[in-house]
Amino acid sequence: MGKCVARALVLLATVLSGCRSEPSAVVDINLIELIRPEVLTGVPATIDLGTPGAAPFLSLGWSEPDRTPAGETVAWLVGPNADLRLTFDSSADRTMIIRAAAPGGRRQTVLQLRLNQRPLGSVELTPQMSEHAVKLPARLQGHGENILTLAAGSRRAPAGREPKRVVAVDSIRWPSEEKIPRISLEKDGLSLLPPAESRFYLRVPDEAKLAFTATNVSPEAKLSAHIRVADGGEPALLLRAEGGPQAVDLYAFAGQLAEIRLASDGSGPPVLLQHPHVSGRARLEDVPLAGATAPRANVVLYIVDTLRADHLGCYGYARPTSPRIDAFAAGATLFESMIAQSSWTRPAVGSLMTGLNPPSHWAVSLRDSLRPDVPTLAQSLQSSGYRTAAFVTNYNVSNRWGFDRGFDDFRYLPEDERSANVHSGADVLNREALDWLRRHRASKPSQPFLLWMHATDPHAPYVPPEPFAGRFRRLASPTHVAKMGELRDHPDRITADDAVQLVDSYDAEIAFVDHAFGELLSEIESLGLADDTVIVLIADHGEEFLDHGGLEHGRTLYHEQLNVPFIMRVPRAPGAGARVSTLVRQIDLMPTLLQLLAVPTPPGLEGRSLIETSPHAEGAFAQTSLGYRETRAFVSDGWKMIEDDRNDRHPRQAYDLVRDPKEKDDRAPSQSVRLGYARQEIAAIAVGAPGSRLPKPAATLDAATEERLRSLGYAD
Secondary structure, rough: OOOHHHHHHHOEEEOOOOOOOOOOEEEEEHHHHHOOOHHHHHOOOOOEEOOOOHHHHHHOOEEEEEEEEOOOOOEOOOOEEEEEEEEEEEOOOOEEEEEEEEEOOOOOOOEEEEEEEEEEEEEEEEEOOEEEEEEHHHHHHHOOEEEEEEEOOHHHHHHHOOOOOOOEEEEEEOOOOOOOEEEEEEEEEEEEEEEEEHHHHOOOOOOEEEEEEEEEEOOOEEEEEEEEEOOOOEEEEEEOOOOOEEEEEEEHHHOOEEEEEEEEEEEEEEEEEEEEEEEEEEEEOOOOOOOOOOOOOEEEEEEOOOOHHOOOHHHHOOOOOHHHHHHHHHOOOOEEEEEOOOOOOHHHHHHHOOOOOOOOOOOOOOOOOOOOOOOHHHHHHHHOOOOOEEEEOHHOOOOHOOOOOOOOOEEEEOOOOOOOOOOHHHHHHHHHHHHHHHHHHHHHHOOOEEEEEHHHHHOOOOOOOOOOOOOOOOOOOOOOOHHHHHHOOOOOHHHHHHHHHHHHHHHHHHHHHHHHHHHHHHHHOOOHHHHHHEEEEEEEEOEEEOOOOOEEEOOOOHHHHHHHEEEEEEEOOOOOOOOEEEEEEHHHHHHHHHHHOOOOOOOOOOOOOOOOOOOOOEEEEEEEEEOOOOOEEEEEOOEEEEEOOHHHHHHEEEEOOOOOOOOOOOOOHOOHHHHHHHHHHHHHHHHOOHHHHOOOOOOOOOOOHHHHHOOOOOOO
């Protein structure tokens, strides 16, 4: 079930102990809680793009609220395209008034407009703010969400540079004579002004029933309900009624992802649907860690920066890159489908440390720190008597961004841009962290500890030390280091030899960090800590080697960057050596560890514990804001949906990860139900979760910090 379904989920009772084959729980899903924020808002008379209230309507390609040099509150176009979500409950010829300017452009800038990917025409903008009327023909509109795309020509910025801001949009409004049907919430239900339609997406529970009570239905209005499943064809009629209590069985659709449409047809006053809901039984799933406990155990959290799961032997890689990690996995629990919440370090580690998705913990862009009021894993353990220490080798998780909160000892080992490898190596990390571990063991042997080690091998520029440097080398001498900046900015110039060198050196760096991790395990054994220590090996994100035409990470959300290793060893726990195929997320780590250690879990976490039997996995959200705009993804039920404004031809993509694990066959045109479900879940997290709705302070970078990030290969 999706994230917002999980919020509506109420565990009323588990099945009798004798029904172990198919454990389940009673659920009641409030459909109103599944409505995307922009649907509830409808299309107001005016959308002021320069205010936080415009967030539900802004999709891809927009800046944060800003001001023009003249002082108008605006949103800038910062992608080649910028999309607005407009929800229409019926098709009608409409006129839209757009107020915009091109203060950073030439004398005149042409703004092209499309509705649902079909041309509307263009308007000519001047440096001064002015209004322009645009006709939206009924034939181009669809029921429900419509996408209005604005484009000011191809202005893709070179890699590492912020795009020039040319077009600013102040507002979009509708003339007073226009009357657009609205969907709204009333005290006890959902109001639909005929003709109107609301769509809901959910996985249908077992023994499911759809029910609601319709009131205020005039003789001119009719009610209907349809359902369409993700793998089905046309919508099936569930009921057609004139009012009163309504209920219909959904037994035939159990377990399927479905779109449910509730519509009021005809004319008349608003129809009120009271308590529209789907009830039934949700299947529960078990994991090998179920029932595991390790109260007051020590925790070693070893995060490997930029580590792809599919380059480790225990995840099926043919090269012997990871013998020590593989041996560790053989006595631990390996999760095959761990999805990172971002494809670069700061937001991904923020999710690991807070149990929150990036929009809720706030560390989403190069300018952002962790939200100051959310408790971290370290703070939770510290308040329960743990000694906490961290040794990190990536500036993006330094104290500059709030990652030191809750640590008694926090050590950032800075990068050195003069060295070939830039980052402090895993051997240096071991030296510092193991020295702390020995001292703590000697001085306070009975006090449990949390030790976070963050290794930044195998991050670019891929310069492994000897004797690892030549372990997988297929060419005589490496030249990729000197060319790394050029290759990053111009992947089209990469030769076959370049590609070979990059992968060979990356794999050698994995072998280096594998060796260092093995030394850490040996030291834990020699100190007599192995039987009292939970050890977690995980990555923040992966890396791309032309899998989708690029290099490194942070600008796409394909699986080479999101599917990361996650291996956990719990002393004396069941499940040692097990492999878990269940979808899990970085936000699940914190609640899992806290429950395992019998430490109180802070309220409001968006992750779930992997120790107890729980409802079916909800799906995983991911987001990246490196570059000029956010890209978002949602993974569920073997599918991935991506909203990507960097892809001009396919801004919305759908991939069947089972049949197409390399994500080469975009199935979006035939997957409207899955795309609708993903948009519903993405909206609930990105603009609907409590943390994402809090006012976020303006974030700026001083010149020294900006230059430092740029020198390390990061640019906003």
